[in-house]
Amino acid sequence: MEQFIQQLVNGISLGSIYALIALGYTMVYGIVKLINFAHGDVFMVGAFIGFYSITILDLGFFPALLISMAACAIFGVLIERIAYKPLRNATRIAALITAIGVSLFIEYGTIYIRGAQPEAYPNGIVPLKSLEIFGVKISGQSILILAVSIFLMIVLQFIVHKTKIGKAMRAVSHDMDAAKLMGINVNNTISATFAIGSALAGAAGVVFGMYYTKIEPLMGIIPGLKAFVAAVLGGIGIIPGAMAGGLLLGVIEALVSATGGSLWRDAVAFIVLILILIFRPAGLFGKNVREKV
Amino acid sequence: MRKKKLAGIFMSLMVAAGVMAGCNSSSTGGEEDKGGTIKIGANLELSGGVASYGQSIKEGIDLALEEINKEGIDGKKLKLVPFDNKSEAPESINGATKLISQDKVVAIIGAATSGNTKAQIEIAQSNSVPLLTPTGTADDVTVKDGKLNDFVFRTCFIDPFQGTVAANFASKDLKAKTAAVFIDSASDYSKGLAASFKELFEKKGGKIVIQEAYVAKDTDFHAQLTNIKGKNPDFIFVPGYYEEVGLIVKQARELGIDVPMMGADGWDSPKLIELAGKDALNNTYITNHYSSGDSDKKVQDFVKAFKAKYKDKSPDAFNALGYDSAYFIADAIKRAGSGDSKKIQKALAETDGLELVTGKMKLDKNHNPIKSAVILEYKNGEQTFKTKVSPE
Numbered sequence: 001m002e003q004f005i006q007q008l009v010n011g012i013s014l015g016s017i018y019a020l021i022a023l024g025y026t027m028v029y030g031i032v033k034l035i036n037f038a039h040g041d042v043f044m045v046g047a048f049i050g051f052y053s054i055t056i057l058d059l060g061f062f063p064a065l066l067i068s069m070a071a072c073a074i075f076g077v078l079i080e081r082i083a084y085k086p087l088r089n090a091t092r093i094a095a096l097i098t099a100i101g102v103s104l105f106i107e108y109g110t111i112y113i114r115g116a117q118p119e120a121y122p123n124g125i126v127p128l129k130s131l132e133i134f135g136v137k138i139s140g141q142s143i144l145i146l147a148v149s150i151f152l153m154i155v156l157q158f159i160v161h162k163t164k165i166g167k168a169m170r171a172v173s174h175d176m177d178a179a180k181l182m183g184i185n186v187n188n189t190i191s192a193t194f195a196i197g198s199a200l201a202g203a204a205g206v207v208f209g210m211y212y213t214k215i216e217p218l219m220g221i222i223p224g225l226k227a228f229v230a231a232v233l234g235g236i237g238i239i240p241g242a243m244a245g246g247l248l249l250g251v252i253e254a255l256v257s258a259t260g261g262s263l264w265r266d267a268v269a270f271i272v273l274i275l276i277l278i279f280r281p282a283g284l285f286g287k288n289v290r291e292k293v
Numbered sequence: 294m295r296k297k298k299l300a301g302i303f304m305s306l307m308v309a310a311g312v313m314a315g316c317n318s319s320s321t322g323g324e325e326d327k328g329g330t331i332k333i334g335a336n337l338e339l340s341g342g343v344a345s346y347g348q349s350i351k352e353g354i355d356l357a358l359e360e361i362n363k364e365g366i367d368g369k370k371l372k373l374v375p376f377d378n379k380s381e382a383p384e385s386i387n388g389a390t391k392l393i394s395q396d397k398v399v400a401i402i403g404a405a406t407s408g409n410t411k412a413q414i415e416i417a418q419s420n421s422v423p424l425l426t427p428t429g430t431a432d433d434v435t436v437k438d439g440k441l442n443d444f445v446f447r448t449c450f451i452d453p454f455q456g457t458v459a460a461n462f463a464s465k466d467l468k469a470k471t472a473a474v475f476i477d478s479a480s481d482y483s484k485g486l487a488a489s490f491k492e493l494f495e496k497k498g499g500k501i502v503i504q505e506a507y508v509a510k511d512t513d514f515h516a517q518l519t520n521i522k523g524k525n526p527d528f529i530f531v532p533g534y535y536e537e538v539g540l541i542v543k544q545a546r547e548l549g550i551d552v553p554m555m556g557a558d559g560w561d562s563p564k565l566i567e568l569a570g571k572d573a574l575n576n577t578y579i580t581n582h583y584s585s586g587d588s589d590k591k592v593q594d595f596v597k598a599f600k601a602k603y604k605d606k607s608p609d610a611f612n613a614l615g616y617d618s619a620y621f622i623a624d625a626i627k628r629a630g631s632g633d634s635k636k637i638q639k640a641l642a643e644t645d646g647l648e649l650v651t652g653k654m655k656l657d658k659n660h661n662p663i664k665s666a667v668i669l670e671y672k673n674g675e676q677t678f679k680t681k682v683s684p685e
Contacts, residue, residue, distance in 0.1 A: 003523040006548070010515035118536060123543075123570035130547065137549040212512040213568050214540055219512070257516030263478055263506055265516075 005136045007258040008251060013142040013211065015250020016149035020204035021227035022234070022242040023156065024076075024197030030173045030237035031193045033092060037099040038079055040224015041106035042198045046072045046205030047215040048110070051119055061210065065148070068206045069199040076198025077191045085187070103224075110217040118216040121209040141211050148207055152200060153243055160239060165192050173237070222266070229273040235283025244284065330372045331632040333622060334392030336403035336413065341380025346405035346611055350427050351375065353615025354402060356602050361623045367630070371623060374398055382412035389413035393420050399632045400425060402618050405611070407431035410445075417444045423638045425622060427614040432485070435660040442660075446641050448618045448651070451661050452482055455557040455580040456489030458666040458682045459530055462578065464497040466668075466680065467553055469528035471502045473521045475514075475541065477533040478506040486532035486557055502526050507537060514541050515548065522550050534559040539568025546573040553578060558610075561676075571674035578679060583613040583651045584667040586678030595650045610651075617649040652681070 021043055028036045046068045053064035083102045087095045130139045160166040168189045171179040180186050208223070209215045230249045234241025249269060256268045276283060335354060338347030354373060362370045374396045376388035385404050392398045393416065400423040404410045407429040414434075417424035425446045426434060432452070435445050463469040472494055477483040491501055502524040505517040518541070521529060529545070531538055531554055538560050545554065555578040566574060585596050585607050595616060599608040608616075622637070624647050629636035647654040652664035670679040 003519060006519045006522075007516060010513075010519060013515070014513055118564070120539070120564065120567035123572075130549075132549075137547075139547040141547070212540060213543055214512060214536065254516045258520060260520070262517045263508065 002134065002136055003258070005134070007254045009136060009138050009142060011251035011254030012247060013145050013250070014253060015230075015247035016146055017204050017208050017211070017223065017246075018227045018230045018249050019243045019246025020149055020152065020200050020207070021223060022230040022246045023153070023239065024201045025228055025231040026234070026236055026239060026242040027169075027193050027197045029231070030239075031169060031190055032084070032088070032095075034084060034095050035099065035228070035236075036084075036197075037096070037224070037228075038083075038102040038106060039197070039201055040220035040227070041103050041110075042072050042076055042079070042220075043201040043205045043208070043223060044110070044215070044217060044220035045075060045106065046198075046202030047209040047219065048114075048119070048205075049202065050206030050209055051121060051215060054122060061144075061206075065203055065206045068202040070202075072202025072205070073195040073199040076194040076201075079198075080191060080194040085190075107217055107220070114217070116217055118214050121213050121215065123213075145207050145211055148203065152203060156196065156200070156239065159196065165189065169193055226269055229269055232273055232283055233276050235286030238283065238285045241283055241285035248284075329368065330370045331366070331626060332372050332374050332396055332398045333619075334388075334396060334398035334401040334403070335373055335375045336378055336385055336388040336392060336401050336409075337375065338380040338405050338409065339375065339377035341378075343380050343406060346428065347377075347380070347403075349609060349611035350402075350405055350615030350618070352599075352603060353427075353608070353612040353617070354619045356599055357616045357619030357623070359602075360598070361619065366623060366627050369632070371619075371626070376403075378404055378409055380406075380409070382409055385409040385412040386416065389416040389424070393417075393422050398422070399626070399634050400622050400637055402427065402615075402622065404429070407434050410434055414442055414445055418442060420634075421638070422634045423622075423625075423641055425618055425641070427618040428611060441658070443642070444638055446621075446656070446660050448614050448621055448649075448654075448662065449582055450664060450666065452557075453485045453489035454661075454663075455666060456486035456491075456530075456532065457493045458580045458668070459486075459532075459555050459557065459578075460490045460493035460497065460499075461682050462580075462668055462680070463528045463530070463553075463555065464494060464499050467528055469499060469526075469553075471500050471524075471526045472528040472530055473524060473526040474501055474504045475517065475521065475529060475531045475533075476504070476506050477509055477537060479509045480533070482534075482559065483532045487530065490530050490532070507533075507541075509534070509537060511537060512540060514544050518545050518548050518550060521545075522548055527552055529554045531556045532559065535562040535565040535568070539565045542569040542577060543573045551576065555579065558582070561610075566671075566674045574671040574674060577671045579669050579671075579676075580666045580682075581669055582610040582666065584669055584676070584678045585609075586669075586676075587667055587681065588678070589681070591648060592650055613650045617651050617654075620649060621647065621654065653683075 024039050028034055049071045050064045050068040053059045053067045079102055083098055084095060087098055130137055168184045171184055172186055172189045176186060230245035231242045233249060234245025253265050253269060256265050337351055338344055358371050358373055374392060376392055378385040378388045389401060392401055402425050405428050410426040410429040411434060413424055421444060423444050427448045429447055430449055430452050435442055463472060474487050476487045503521055505521055507514060529552060531541055538556055542554060553576050557580045560579045561581060596608060625637050625640035629640040642656060645655045655663045657663055665681050665683040667681050668679045669676040
């Protein structure tokens with residue numbers, strides 16, 4: 001039983017990182033119907049910015065987190081403006097392939113700039129003690145990951161539902177042309193979506209680095225794909241769906257490993273994707289919407 | 294176009310002729326030089342990707358030959374003919390051909406990596422010239438498809454041996470009754486070590502309570518480690534490479550696993566300390582070929598001599614194995630009584646009880662050394678010499 005709860009805690013920590021990344025996927029998809037494959041690499045860039053803020057600028061965890069989020073927000077907007085905006089009226093497959101190109105460009109650009117060798121986050125940036133509840137050891141970092149994730153998700157919900165820009169986002173995602181007619185600046189709204197999504201990925205990067213220590217230029221690929229699965233699992237385009245999908249995927253992975261299938265972990269994540277696509281194509285939180293003809 | 298093609302054919306003919314000529318002229322094997330010197334080739338990675346290995350080995354060989362030549366072997370001196378294989382297999386082949394046919398060496402030391410050593414096997418075998426790799430640890434260097442490469446030798450022990458040493462240490466020194474094994478399922482190195490560890494640990498009455506696996510490049514090991522924690526082993530064997538091991542050790546300590554953990558030379562990197570953190574690494578051990586902290590007189594004499602020659606540089610395992618390789622060959626030449634390659638081969642194979650810096654050397658029937666390994670303990674992020682474990 002203790003072990004089961006411990007595995008659950010492991011899964012939730014991992015899942016909240018997936019959820020943070022998945023939010024960016026889902027928001028961008030919701031608004032421009034683009035699967036932004038470069039999102040996993042924004043996550044990687046965030047991890048490196050956090051790392052350099054901590055080691056070179058000698059900052060603490062929270063300032064590093066904020067710097068990384070800000071830098072990633074700008075980075076995300078740049079990607080959108082340079083790579084995706086010119087293709088907004090092109091076919092969706094063209095935009096998708098561009099996204100893959102951007103992803104490879106960021107990965108190998110990073111390797112070109114700093115080399116492929118991994119870097120280690122310094123230990124003890126977070127002076128949190130671990131908790132022990134009923135024999136279950138929860139490290140301070142796990143708690144912090146969860147706290148940061150939940151806090152950011154609440155902020156996101158607030159932005160989307162209570163602010164003007166959030167209202168604009170919802171309007172644009174509902175019907176871009178109608179929103180334009182209502183006087184909403186669609187370009188700025190899309191940029192804001194990329195900024196927020198990328199900032200969350202940056203935060204996930206720093207949290208990941210702190211939790212798992214090792215960061216490297218290709219670290220974004222697998223978490224990026226997993227987060228994509230999480231977004232589809234919850235219903236792509238739906239914000240609460242991404243959170244639930246991320247947490248669920250993390251827990252599924254941990255439980256698969258717990259039952260002795262640690263080598264099957266990644267396979268199971270993608271089997272989940274296939275099953276969802278077969279049985280509930282709109283995701284757990286999705287409603288079946290009839291395509292407009 | 295046509296011209297180019299012709300030129301290409303001509304070129305390949307030339308190369309083929311060159312190689313064949315090389316084989317023919319040297320079919321008699323190495324010869325003794327008239328002037329009282331015996332030539333030994335060194336086909337090493339002096340530049341290229343793993344240049345640091347080759348250079349370290351050469352430093353060791355140079356020091357050893359300097360010492361050996363003070364007295365000489367039966368009045369003869371040993372002369373080293375170095376060749377830089379640029380860390381490439383094709384260059385290694387060229388090097389072996391040149392050393393044997395042109396320089397007429399009696400034996401070749403090299404290369405540092407198993408791959409570059411394997412490239413030379415064919416030439417060494419067909420010319421009957423002994424080939425001695427200081428650091429090629431792969432199984433199939435000395436044995437290919439169940440057949441012994443009788444002219445190929447090595448100074449280092451092979452990978453699975455470290456698993457046996459770890460099992461010995463765990464059951465004897467740490468008094469572990471139960472152990473967990475956590476392997477990288479993508480690596481032959483890891484699987485080989487784990488298999489030999491399990492075999493001996495169980496033979497010694499221990500019990501493997503759980504075996505878990507990961508794949509190289511994984512970053513999250515919490516789930517597997519939680520499973521391991523649930524079984525409460527006395528000892529955890531993690532024969533992986535430092536990139537993953539660093540994270541495994543860190544996450545294990547975070548989950549409250551404080552039993553000793555152990556690995557092999559794959560852990561040996563400064564990056565490990567960065568990844569795992571100094572505190573997490575306490576109570577972890579690795580096996581290695583040699584340690585400069587070994588209090589053995591032979592080792593200390595070597596460290597002193599090495600520091601005197603190379604500006605206070607502390608010798609590493611590559612230096613030590615290079616040094617030992619030279620002594621290994623010198624000993625065989627002495628017992629062979631001449632610079633005849635075939636006699637040297639026989640003497641090398643019969644080596645038994647030769648005292649070297651990296652342990653007392655005896656060869657098994659597959660030309661793999663049976664000798665002691667050192668165990669190092671991490672204390673506050675520093676490797677410290679713990680003990681020396683002999684096989685069996």
